[in-house]
Amino acid sequence: MATFKYLRCHSLDEAIDLLATHARQARILAGGTDLLVSIRDGLESPRYLIDIKPIAELHTLALEDGLLRIGASVTVNQLIDFEHLPAGMDAITEAASCLASYQIRNRATVGGNICNASPACDLGPPLLVLGAKVETISKRGRRTIPIEDFFEDVKVTRLEPDEIVTAILIPSPRGGVSTFLKRSRIKGHDLAVVNAAGAVTKDGNLRMAFGAVAPTPILVDDFNGARLDDTARIVDVLMNAISPIDDVRASAVYRKYMVEALAKKILETLMNRLQG
Amino acid sequence: MKSISIKINGEPLALDVEEHWTLLYLLREHLALTGTKEGCGRGECGACTVIVDGKPINSCLVLAPEVDGCEITTIEGEMRNGRLSPLQEAFIEMGAIQCGFCTPGMVMSARALLMRNPDPSEDEIVEAICGNLCRCTGYEPIIRAIREAAKRERNHER
Numbered sequence: 346m347a348t349f350k351y352l353r354c355h356s357l358d359e360a361i362d363l364l365a366t367h368a369r370q371a372r373i374l375a376g377g378t379d380l381l382v383s384i385r386d387g388l389e390s391p392r393y394l395i396d397i398k399p400i401a402e403l404h405t406l407a408l409e410d411g412l413l414r415i416g417a418s419v420t421v422n423q424l425i426d427f428e429h430l431p432a433g434m435d436a437i438t439e440a441a442s443c444l445a446s447y448q449i450r451n452r453a454t455v456g457g458n459i460c461n462a463s464p465a466c467d468l469g470p471p472l473l474v475l476g477a478k479v480e481t482i483s484k485r486g487r488r489t490i491p492i493e494d495f496f497e498d499v500k501v502t503r504l505e506p507d508e509i510v511t512a513i514l515i516p517s518p519r520g521g522v523s524t525f526l527k528r529s530r531i532k533g534h535d536l537a538v539v540n541a542a543g544a545v546t547k548d549g550n551l552r553m554a555f556g557a558v559a560p561t562p563i564l565v566d567d568f569n570g571a572r573l574d575d576t577a578r579i580v581d582v583l584m585n586a587i588s589p590i591d592d593v594r595a596s597a598v599y600r601k602y603m604v605e606a607l608a609k610k611i612l613e614t615l616m617n618r619l620q621g
Numbered sequence: 622m623k624s625i626s627i628k629i630n631g632e633p634l635a636l637d638v639e640e641h642w643t644l645l646y647l648l649r650e651h652l653a654l655t656g657t658k659e660g661c662g663r664g665e666c667g668a669c670t671v672i673v674d675g676k677p678i679n680s681c682l683v684l685a686p687e688v689d690g691c692e693i694t695t696i697e698g699e700m701r702n703g704r705l706s707p708l709q710e711a712f713i714e715m716g717a718i719q720c721g722f723c724t725p726g727m728v729m730s731a732r733a734l735l736m737r738n739p740d741p742s743e744d745e746i747v748e749a750i751c752g753n754l755c756r757c758t759g760y761e762p763i764i765r766a767i768r769e770a771a772k773r774e775r776n777h778e779r
């Protein structure tokens with residue numbers, strides 16, 4: 346492995362100071378399950394790794410006035426085990442449960458998953474359909490970014506180089522329902538060929554999101570007034586929204602078929618859950 | 622160099638590590654704990670699985686300085702008073718070991734599972750070892766061995 350300096354931070358102030366000083370030569374280290382692989386492969390060679398795991402504030406996982414606050418350093422397994430998840434957020438747990446292996450999930454963080462911004466990241470689609478917001482901090486202060494504005498391109502986010510994600514905030518679905526599905530080459534333990542989430546509000550507003558079919562996870566929330574059971578019209582809208590490519594995992598054509606197949610299953614589950 | 626203090630298989634240890642060493646490298650190359658294996662070095666095979674503060678992790682994706690203050694259990698810590706554990710015995714009896722390369726990581730994942738759930742279902746076992754690849758056994762004997770060991774350990778054979 347390439348050499349670097351490992352810096353352990355115990356407070357957010359310390360972390361944003363270090364990040365401001367070293368800016369483009371530094372990387373935040375959370376669970377390391379993406380970053381250490383990139384460094385090993387020589388895709389990245391930061392001079393400094395800033396370990397934010399000791400910062401207590403980033404481990405909060407709590408409901409605050411109907412808002413779910415997931416600290417950036419909460420691990421995927423901690424999210425799965427969280428007992429107070431509000432009704433209607435099934436998409437989150439369903440996605441978390443099929444992310445990588447048990448061992449990886451003990452390290453992989455929620456913040457790391459979205460900051461790494463892989464087009465196939467499994468937490469992207471559920472956070473998109475649930476209308477999550479990303480809370481950040483830098484020396485210039487705090488801000489929140491709607492998740493649909495957070496992803497910019499393949500592995501690129503709207504974060505400034507000196508900015509740290511502190512938490513992901515999800516509003517309570519208030520009677521709405523959601524679900525997630527993933528298609529990968531082997532069951533579990535592999536990045537998605539296509540992943541997908543859907544959510545409907547109590548009064549029937551549909552949001553769908555897909556991963557690995559465009560440079561970033563994408564949200565589709567305008568179906569020209571199509572009803573939930575009007576699958577053909579919904580699929581039409583989706584086909585215009587996606588731009589899949591051929592890669593090692595699958596061809597673009599296969600991905601299109603999978604978007605249609607997953608969308609149909611998701612719509613069915615959503616309708617069942619609305620009735621249940 | 623960074624100075625770290627760890628507890629490894631019950632023994633406290635203070636040592637200096639290079640900041641870019643992985644935990645796997647530290648275990649194998651500096652502590653001579655070569656039971657833990659390196660397969661892929663990138664989180665995919667699970668051969669490097671060890672238990673850190675009660676949780677199974679891929680030691681190839683953890684840096685040595687990150688485990689400062691942690692308690693680490695490797696396959697070398699699985700024996701009790703010079704005897705194989707019920708888990709190790711069951712692996713041998715049930716034919717859950719062929720070439721053996723996956724075994725240390727597999728046993729660590731299984732041990733961590735039994736620590737959090739002494740009576741796992743078959744699905745829970747599959748979930749727990751889903752990050753441990755085995756190219757030889759076809760997994761069935763491994764699953765049987767973990768079930769059998771769980772039963773024996775529940776019956777206080779340990």
Ligand SMILES: Cc1cc2nc3c(=O)[nH]c(=O)nc-3n(C[C@H](O)[C@H](O)[C@H](O)COP(=O)(O)OP(=O)(O)OC[C@H]3O[C@@H](n4cnc5c(N)ncnc54)[C@H](O)[C@@H]3O)c2cc1C
Nearest residue numbers: 373375376377378379380445454457458460466467510664
């Ligand atoms: C074998 C294997 C299988 C995998 N399978 C899946 C899968 O099925 N689905 C999936 O979605 N992913 C998968 N992954 C990818 C990875 O595990 C996840 O993306 C994970 O959530 C990343 O989190 P981390 O804490 O390990 O991130 P890190 O590797 O620590 O960080 C990732 C990136 O985000 C930045 N970062 C981290 N935290 C912050 C923060 N708070 N603020 C600003 N920047 C930050 C880092 O600087 C780095 O650039 C897999 C990885 C491996 C090795």
Ligand code: FES
Nearest residue numbers: 660661662667681
């Ligand atoms: S060597 Fe660590 S997972 Fe393969």
Ligand code: FES
Nearest residue numbers: 719720755756757
């Ligand atoms: S026994 Fe050979 S890889 Fe599992």
